[in-house]
Amino acid sequence: MACCAVPLPQSLVPRERHFRVPKMMTNFVPVFSYGMGVESTALLLRLLEEPSCRDFDIGELIVISAQTGDEWEDTGRDVERHILPRLRKHNVRYVQVGRGGHFERDGIFVLDDSRQPQRCMVAGHYKLSDELRAAGTVPQFGGEHRCSLKFKAFVIETWMNENIFDPVRHTFGYNAEEQARVAKSDTAIAGRARITFGFNADELTRVNKGKQYDRPDRVGHYPLVEWGWGRARCLAYIKEMIGVEWRKSACVQCPFAAVDGKLLARQREFPAQTAEAMILERLSLAMNPRGQLFKKQPLYQIVGDSGNVQATVQVALREATTPWALYRVRRMYHGKGKARRCVERLREFASKSAAFESVIERGQQENLRIREMHGLSYAYVREREQAYPTKEEYYVAALAVIDAKARHGMENFDARWQKMDDLYCGRDDLPLFSNTGE
Numbered sequence: 001m002a003c004c005a006v007p008l009p010q011s012l013v014p015r016e017r018h019f020r021v022p023k024m025m026t027n028f029v030p031v032f033s034y035g036m037g038v039e040s041t042a043l044l045l046r047l048l049e050e051p052s053c054r055d056f057d058i059g060e061l062i063v064i065s066a067q068t069g070d071e072w073e074d075t076g077r078d079v080e081r082h083i084l085p086r087l088r089k090h091n092v093r094y095v096q097v098g099r100g101g102h103f104e105r106d107g108i109f110v111l112d113d114s115r116q117p118q119r120c121m122v123a124g125h126y127k128l129s130d131e132l133r134a135a136g137t138v139p140q141f142g143g144e145h146r147c148s149l150k151f152k153a154f155v156i157e158t159w160m161n162e163n164i165f166d167p168v169r170h171t172f173g174y175n176a177e178e179q180a181r182v183a184k185s186d187t188a189i190a191g192r193a194r195i196t197f198g199f200n201a202d203e204l205t206r207v208n209k210g211k212q213y214d215r216p217d218r219v220g221h222y223p224l225v226e227w228g229w230g231r232a233r234c235l236a237y238i239k240e241m242i243g244v245e246w247r248k249s250a251c252v253q254c255p256f257a258a259v260d261g262k263l264l265a266r267q268r269e270f271p272a273q274t275a276e277a278m279i280l281e282r283l284s285l286a287m288n289p290r291g292q293l294f295k296k297q298p299l300y301q302i303v304g305d306s307g308n309v310q311a312t313v314q315v316a317l318r319e320a321t322t323p324w325a326l327y328r329v330r331r332m333y334h335g336k337g338k339a340r341r342c343v344e345r346l347r348e349f350a351s352k353s354a355a356f357e358s359v360i361e362r363g364q365q366e367n368l369r370i371r372e373m374h375g376l377s378y379a380y381v382r383e384r385e386q387a388y389p390t391k392e393e394y395y396v397a398a399l400a401v402i403d404a405k406a407r408h409g410m411e412n413f414d415a416r417w418q419k420m421d422d423l424y425c426g427r428d429d430l431p432l433f434s435n436t437g438e
Contacts, residue, residue: 028167030054031062033156034094036075036120037249041083042234043224045241048086053223063087064095064159066152067111069124070251073270076122082242084117091115097155098125102134108158128251132280136287136343136402139255147251253277255293264306271310278303278315279399285374286398287329287343298374318399323348324355325400326362330413332391332420333384342406342413346395355397362395391420 032047034040044063047054087094094117100106109125128151132138139147224234238246247266250257252273257263267274281299284291292298303311328344349355356377363370363379371378381393406413 029062029164030056030060031064031160031164034063034065035152035249036065036071036079038231038234038238038246039224040249041246042229042237044083045086045238048090048092049241053227058090058092062093062095062164064097064156065120066155067096067098067121067124068147068151068251069098069122069127070129070253070276071122071249072247072252072266073122073273074247074266075249076120078244078246079120080118082244084120088116095159096121097159099151099155101126102131104154108155110159129253129276129280132253133283133401134403136283136398138253138280138284138291138293139251253280253293255295259294259297259302264302264308267303267306267311268308271308271314274303274308274311275314275318278311279318282315282374282376283398283402286327286376286396287341287402288331289371289373289376289378292374300374319352323350323400324352324397325349325402326355326358327396327398327402328393329396330391330393330417331384332389332417334389336388340407340413340416342410342417343402343404344410345400345402345404348400349397352397359395359397368395389420391417 032040032044034044047061048058051058084094093113093115095113096111096117098109098111098121100109106126111121111125112119128139128147139145227233229237235246238244247262248257252270253276277293278300281291281293284293285298294302300315325348326346328346330342331339333339347358349358359377359379360370362368363377366379366381368379368381369383371380376396376398379395381395382391383394384390384392
């Protein structure tokens with residue numbers, strides 16, 4: 001039964017939540033972070049089916065998944081068909097959790113906690129796409145992988161902190177690009193954990209980096225490396241055990257996905273999910289003409305070039321049945337990739353055409369430059385310059401789903417915006433940006 005796992009005072013926590021397993025062969029609680037991908041699926045299958053490869057009783061194992069709400073449908077389908085029956089057979093506890101809301105104070109939401117799980121709860125609770133849609137952005141393909149830290153690492157670590165009170169050996173099925181989570185999980189579980197990572201044998205560089213975090217109360221454990229299993233071996237083992245070509249686990253809007261035949265086939269198989277990702281990208285492009293999903297080519301071009309007509313039609317249908325709005329977008333840059341943004345929703349419209357017309361009218365009234373990009377019209381009050389600091393301002397039409405906001409509030413942004421104008425005029429008596437990473 002689902003329940004919201006908001007932290008409670010210790011005196012109010014039901015005793016049955018204090019999960020303590022009997023120690024048999026070890027002095028830790030074995031917890032497996034099941035990411036539903038290739039490596040983690042192969043590792044979990046072997047833990048379930050081959051007792052000789054584990055040093056604990058299978059009844060002690062806790063399997064936990066953080067559901068972002070945007071996983072491809074076939075991943076959830078395959079988990080339900082092939083993994084959940086084996087968890088039920090061995091009476092293994094499977095916990096599925098999601099983020100409770102935008103803020104950490106919203107806590108986490110327990111989607112399911114059972115030794116007889118029936119469903120893979122890929123729909124999640126508060127979805128990553130909910131957050132991206134309201135912000136008018138997509139995950140960034142450079143820098144820290146914040147979406148993974150926020151919607152996976154935080155959720156799992158919070159559940160563990162609230163529910164397990166014995167030493168933990170925590171097994172991870174990391175993907176190759178998730179090294180940042182090593183440091184995050186190390187910090188979150190410091191002092192009470194021995195960490196086990198699901199790196200495969202092809203990832204020795206990651207293993208060596210992981211060992212940098214070893215200390216007496218935290219020792220990295222790499223079973224796939226010990227077994228000599230690379231990704232190909234993991235795929236072969238899954239095929240041998242359940243007869244399935246296991247696909248990569250990922251959110252539909254993941255910018256790290258390889259744009260290849262497999263991705264295009266998946267997009268054609270699930271046009272509705274592909275359309276959702278395209279809408280997220282279109283919102284992001286409205287808020288930033290450089291905000292495409294993939295680095296080399298925007299998603300809408302990839303989908304169009306692949307002939308995915310169904311996804312394109314579903315995007316058009318959504319745009320035709322959803323209210324639109326005229327937005328004012330301002331952005332201040334104080335370095336490469338360092339900017340603050342303010343979004344204002346000025347007026348809503350019942351149709352896309354009316355919203356687009358409002359951009360043109362605003363441009364004509366204020367004698368602004370109209371630029372056509374990505375199938376959108378941008379009426380520029382000011383375009384950014386090459387030297388920093390600089391700023392840009394424009395009007396654009398987009399679906400009326402993006403929140404009007406500025407970091408630290410509109411008033412704060414307006415004051416700094418004015419200070420930048422003063423700086424251009426030679427008045428630099430006040431700092432334009434603080435030293436707090438704004």
